[in-house]
Amino acid sequence: MSSTPPSPLHLAVALDGTGWHPASWREPVARPRDLFTAGYWADLVAEAERGLLDFVTVEDGLGPQSSHFLDPDERTDQVRGRLDAVLIASRVAPLTRHIGLVPTVVATHTEPFHISKAIATLDYVSAGRAGLRVQITARPNEAAHFGRRTVARIEAYDSPAAQEVVADLFDEAADHVEVVRRLWDSWEDDAEIRDAATGRFIDRDKLHYIDFEGRYFSVRGPSITPRPPQGQPIVSALAHDTVPYRLVARAADIGYVTPHDADEARAIVAEIRAEQETAGRAGEPLHVFGDVVVFLDDDPAAAEDRRARLDALAGEPYTSDARIFAGTPDRLADLLQELHTAGLTGFRLRPAVAGHDLPAITRGLVPELQRRGAFRRAYEADTLRGLLGLARPANRYAAAATA
Secondary structure, rough: OOOOOOOOOOOEEOOOOOOOOHHHOOOOOOOHHHHOOOOHHHHHHHHHHOOOOEEEEEOOOOOOOOOOOOOOOOOOOOOOOOHHHHHHHHHHHHOOOOOOEEEEEEHHHOOOHHHHHHHHHHHHOOOEEEEEEEOOOOHHHHHHHOOOOOOOOOOOOOOOHHHHHHHHHHHHHHHHHHHHHHHHHHHOOOOEEEEEOOOOEEHHHEEEEOOEEOOEEEEEOOOOOOOOOOOOEEEEEEOHHHHHHHHHHHOOEEEOOOOHHHHHHHHHHHHHHHHHHOOOOOOOOEEEEEEEEEOOOOOHHHHHHHHHHHHHOOOOOOOOEEEEEEEEEHHHHHHHHHHHOOOEEEEEEEEEOHHHHHHHHHHHHHHHHHEEEOOOOOOOOOHHHHHHOOOOOOHHHHHHHHO
């Protein structure tokens, strides 16, 4: 028998500043003075890798964080400002060996050509451990940072006009991903000859124009970066409703969803699988991860007390789109296994306080899952696709040329 059986559960961690609770920066373990240093992020990712996690995601945005849904705020008591997520991942990549690195990319105001070469570069720097989390923005102030377009203001999220704006932004994101994926394939795997004796570095016949013409983008290609080591780095997206579920089903390898119980998880997974079939991807592997905010302590009362103390510092109770769990690692393991039976293939945990809850995940939750035979005891692959059980895909243009 193999000593490292396939992992039944996949685990990722979502890194956002000092943690997901807005008062997390005030905790003694938070290191707010180090937040904008490379060492801070290197330490977090090293801790995640010690826990054998599949990957980390890194939050990003095109405007300062805000407590308001669509507008900036004037608060001075919460973390504001970020480092660029792709650059964080590229800096950390050479310091790690196994863990996947999945920075957030906002598709709404960035060019797919730029993103394709940035993530391809990250895949090279990490030797095949790159991915991206695609995101949209409907904030008018962020559109104003670029000056190329306006985004119609959403006054009532449930109104037909608002739904049209949101659907349009998600359609654009789907096209953005399609362009990025085609650019990754625009160099065949053996396009580089690098033969010094004959003086031939490249085979031009193995570079392809993608000639993408769509409603949002017109991109000729090819990329300037050779095909990434994984062929196609991982594409992921957070989804809360039918329109983003459709993006996940059409364009992603991983969807992050926010069910609050097993029944809701079952319904969400069923909807995504139906959308996947509609998109013609029924036979393709697609992971659905559940997002959970975690306050983890060895004593359940300590976790609840910590949450209450942070809420008092913030001046209001913390709320989230995802389920909030405050308790012990073994109870969290119970919850994850219950949700796993509802069809979720993995989980992306959001540490409430990165300096406290990330080590609690790696040193408390992971050993508990390992004791139950529910999580790996060693990394079993060298690439992120490999960790997720995804094959390296054939190049679409090479396949067409030989057809």
